[in-house]
Amino acid sequence: MKVRLGLDIGGTTVHGIAVAAEEPHHVVTEETHPTRKGGDGVVGGSLDMVAALRSALPPDAEIVSIGLGVPGIVNAGAVTHAVNLGLDGDPLDLAALVSAGADGVPTSVENDVKAATLGGLQWLREQGSDIDDLALLNVGTGIAAGLLLDGRLRHGSRGMAGEIGHLVHDPTGPLCPCGRRGCLELYASGSGVRRQWAGTAAELFEAAEAGDADATRIRDELTSGIAQAITLLAYSVDVSCVLVTGGVVSATPALREAILARLRADENTSLGRLAGIAERVRWLPAGHPAGALGAALLGAGDEEVRSWRS
Incomplete structure (x- = not known):
């Protein structure tokens, strides 16, 4: 063997x-x-x-x-x-x-x-997919992506391809440890939730549904931030699939539904319909x-x- x-x-x-x-x-x-x-x-x-x-x-x-x-x-x-x-x-x-x-x-x-x-690609193979362009978006403590283009991992000239967590999401936002303000990671990640909310992402969504104003704001920032990351990957390298993983999304079905709803709302424009980003999204099973x-x-x-x- x-x-x-x-x-x-x-x-x-x-x-x-x-x-x-x-x-x-x-x-x-x-x-x-x-x-x-x-x-x-x-x-x-x-x-x-x-x-x-x-x-x-x-x-x-x-x-x-x-x-x-x-x-x-x-x-x-x-x-x-x-x-x-x-x-x-x-x-x-x-x-x-x-x-x-x-x-x-x-x-x-x-x-x-x-x-x-590469592990995500193997899972897609097992599901019968034949794609060769893939972005795996990991939403954990931070947020980052891996890119596989034409069957090859993309590293970039300095090994930083897919390091999208420190793109600026809100230039008026809080100071990030990296030195910039309003980085995407401050909103669309587990640490971003913990920075503003004491409970889990699931509890955040429950509180927002119950009318808590702070929870609603944090929920919307989390949702829009992850949706923006998916959109960025789809538009920048036009991958066939954005495979999303990480404890924040795996443990929160309501978050997955909200992300898809946000992406589908963008299909109200002709460009959004052409891009069809929501249909490219797949969720890696928890524990894989x-x-x-x-x-x-x-x-x-x-x-x-x-x-x-x-």
């Missing part, structure tokens, strides 16, 4: 899976460990996860690749600006360090949202391991990813 390992390294937990190296890439085993911070912690925690997954595999299993998804800027396997992992200084050559500690198994590292885009699955599929390479279209 040949398998690929995928690690989705978050600020709190590391989710690791082993999947069959060949289609349909079914999950063989999985583990969840607490995240360890700092350079040594991230490398050591990754190797501990590799060892745990290896020990759970059949004795004849061969690990052909390891992939890691991390919340930071990634360039040629090195990670910078992963503040939630305690990495905000010199680049950490995570790919080389993990490979060296894992008996030389080829190792790839990718930004976590970009990696999850897109991050870890996509990390595992990093080792498959672009040629295999593009072959999923056929």
